[in-house]
Amino acid sequence: MTTPYQQPGAPFGTYTSPIPVRRAHLGDALASEWTKIRSVRATVWTLGVMVLLMLGVGLGVAAIVSNANVDTEGEPALGMGFFGVLLGSICVMTLGVLTIASEYGTGMIRTTLTACPSRGRVLAAKAIVFFLLVFTLTTAIAAFVAVVQTGMVEAPDATGAQWLRATVGIGLFVALLGLLALAVGSLIRHSAGAITIMIGLMLFPLVAAMFMMSESLQDLQQALLEYSIPSQLIAIYSESGVSESAPAGWEPVWIMLGVTAVALGAAFAVLNTRDV
Amino acid sequence: MIELEGLTKRFGTKVAVDHLSFQVRPGVVTGFLGPNGAGKSTTMRMMLDLDNPTSGRVRIDGKHYRDLEEPLKYIGALLEAKAMHGGRSAYNNLLCLAQSNRIPERRVAEVLDTVGLTSVARKKSKGFSLGMAQRLGIASALLGDPEILMFDEPVNGLDPEGIHWIRNLMKALAAEGRTIFVSSHLMSEMALTADHLIVIGQGRLLADTSMADFIQRNSRSFVRLRSPQQERLRDLLHEHGYQAVESGNGTLEIDGATTESLGELAARHQLVLHELSAQRASLEEAFMQMTAGAVEYHAHGTDVHPGTDSGPRWGDQAPRWGTTSQGK
Numbered sequence A: 001m002t003t004p005y006q007q008p009g010a011p012f013g014t015y016t017s018p019i020p021v022r023r024a025h026l027g028d029a030l031a032s033e034w035t036k037i038r039s040v041r042a043t044v045w046t047l048g049v050m051v052l053l054m055l056g057v058g059l060g061v062a063a064i065v066s067n068a069n070v071d072t073e074g075e076p077a078l079g080m081g082f083f084g085v086l087l088g089s090i091c092v093m094t095l096g097v098l099t100i101a102s103e104y105g106t107g108m109i110r111t112t113l114t115a116c117p118s119r120g121r122v123l124a125a126k127a128i129v130f131f132l133l134v135f136t137l138t139t140a141i142a143a144f145v146a147v148v149q150t151g152m153v154e155a156p157d158a159t160g161a162q163w164l165r166a167t168v169g170i171g172l173f174v175a176l177l178g179l180l181a182l183a184v185g186s187l188i189r190h191s192a193g194a195i196t197i198m199i200g201l202m203l204f205p206l207v208a209a210m211f212m213m214s215e216s217l218q219d220l221q222q223a224l225l226e227y228s229i230p231s232q233l234i235a236i237y238s239e240s241g242v243s244e245s246a247p248a249g250w251e252p253v254w255i256m257l258g259v260t261a262v263a264l265g266a267a268f269a270v271l272n273t274r275d276v
Numbered sequence B: 001m002i003e004l005e006g007l008t009k010r011f012g013t014k015v016a017v018d019h020l021s022f023q024v025r026p027g028v029v030t031g032f033l034g035p036n037g038a039g040k041s042t043t044m045r046m047m048l049d050l051d052n053p054t055s056g057r058v059r060i061d062g063k064h065y066r067d068l069e070e071p072l073k074y075i076g077a078l079l080e081a082k083a084m085h086g087g088r089s090a091y092n093n094l095l096c097l098a099q100s101n102r103i104p105e106r107r108v109a110e111v112l113d114t115v116g117l118t119s120v121a122r123k124k125s126k127g128f129s130l131g132m133a134q135r136l137g138i139a140s141a142l143l144g145d146p147e148i149l150m151f152d153e154p155v156n157g158l159d160p161e162g163i164h165w166i167r168n169l170m171k172a173l174a175a176e177g178r179t180i181f182v183s184s185h186l187m188s189e190m191a192l193t194a195d196h197l198i199v200i201g202q203g204r205l206l207a208d209t210s211m212a213d214f215i216q217r218n219s220r221s222f223v224r225l226r227s228p229q230q231e232r233l234r235d236l237l238h239e240h241g242y243q244a245v246e247s248g249n250g251t252l253e254i255d256g257a258t259t260e261s262l263g264e265l266a267a268r269h270q271l272v273l274h275e276l277s278a279q280r281a282s283l284e285e286a287f288m289q290m291t292a293g294a295v296e297y298h299a300h301g302t303d304v305h306p307g308t309d310s311g312p313r314w315g316d317q318a319p320r321w322g323t324t325s326q327g328k
Helices: A026-038 A041-068 A076-106 A106-113 A121-153 A162-188 A191-211 A215-227 A229-237 A249-275 B041-046 B090-100 B106-112 B130-142 B161-177 B185-193 B210-219 B230-239 B259-268 B283-292
Strands: B002-011 B013-022 B028-031 B055-060 B077-079 B147-152 B179-184 B195-203 B203-209 B221-226 B242-244 B251-255 B275-280
Touching: A026 A041, A026 A121, A026 B090, A041 A076, A041 A121, A041 B055, A076 A121, A076 A162, A076 A191, A076 A229, A076 B002, A076 B041, A106 A121, A106 B106, A106 B283, A121 A162, A121 A249, A162 A191, A162 A229, A162 A249, A191 A215, A191 A229, A215 A229, A229 A249, B002 B041, B002 B179, B013 B055, B013 B195, B013 B203, B028 B041, B028 B161, B028 B185, B028 B221, B041 B147, B041 B179, B077 B130, B090 B106, B090 B130, B130 B161, B147 B161, B161 B185, B185 B210, B185 B283, B195 B210, B195 B283, B203 B210, B203 B283, B210 B283, B221 B259, B230 B242, B230 B251, B230 B259, B259 B275
Parallel strands: B028 B179, B028 B195, B077 B147, B147 B179
Antiparallel strands: B002 B013, B002 B055, B195 B203, B221 B251, B221 B275, B242 B251
């Protein structure tokens, strides 16, 4: 005991930090989350594989169609980007889950929330950084692939609206899908569990619809086909949906926006009240 | 200054923390002691607003933790050594924390230097030994140069040099006027670092006292005697009103006597002594005695603590005794 013990009521020795106190805000949380997302391998792996899939599959499909002289039946070449985007979106979902669930896995979440007790700010910063990163990258790669595909394949020219949907629309849809994964990751707090749920969400409706052959289930089968994630992606590329009643054009993006907003709202509410 | 008021946490029917009220004062090292599962970590998590109390509250300089704008500049906490992303470098793990609280980036290099991790700053923290991870956790606590520091079991996994370092660090930080709150289940460690002691068992407050008082009150002093003529020695002691307790191996323990008086007594009666020594019961023993009292089903064989008849007993009701009420 080198320091004298102070009896209660004795004047407090107080320490004042020389570090200037400046109020932290969302911008600081964004800087923090940007440091986090750029400093882990998971980001490089998932987004790197996504880029490779979009380029490889997208350009591969274009090369096959071009060599085989397949008739695109009046559709512009943009729709060929679908296959690469569908596979790439699995990578995005994985990164979305890991962005928050890995903090629970490592215990980092306790350090994060001790540093920033405003849990809404933490979740918002994660969501914004992740969304902007994925949106920018997906839109850029989708645009590049679309330009190359259009150059390779003989098909009718796409309209300006189609170009916008095949680039910005796809970027928005994939980034929102990733945000949905982030919300699920926040709710589940377990990487493997949340990734499995997201992949199930993507594949289950189509697989289930295949087995719904009875009359009574026809409406449900129709809905599952129309609203499954792959069908929604196809719908963004084309003028009409997979069927008459299915969402088409920008509608899948708005639907995904609604679903993601609800999931993020739930994630926020739960994060705010739960013990960490 | 941290104030806890009736802090309670229930997990289902189990009460982890039971109406805990105490204050952590600035300028001293306050030790937070309790056996495993006593509720120390749960209490610390509630202090940092990670767990929600079932009832009661914690105030830090009068505020709720969530109302602190840049908490790292008020409180630095080390909860678990490995509460970092292993795939990220030590530097980046600290950088993202600094950024969220607007702490200048140069502090990252400064605290890494303080804890001696500069040479591995760019290495992934996954590959760190427990001792290095502990140092990284301490660096994160020091990042905002805060006035309050909380360490949960900081010496875990540290080598003797590291333990020595953290002890001196805590004392130096307290001497600067900071509030230091450190948990441990090792009484011996606390005796070396803490000025004030808060002991809990089964989530209840058992003691809130100064370390000096605790030592005074709890370390029983006695004289140990060993003689080949034990029977005669016993009779002699009895005649002179000493209570001798046999403690195995043919040794006798006598409370309330001095080595001088017993040595002279033996000499007068020409008894051969093989041992005559002054002893103090360890604080560890006192701590175990205290916390064992909070565990109802603890097996108590012989009373190894005869000196506390008039002192406080630690039963289920766990009386709160401290410097203000019963201190000297």
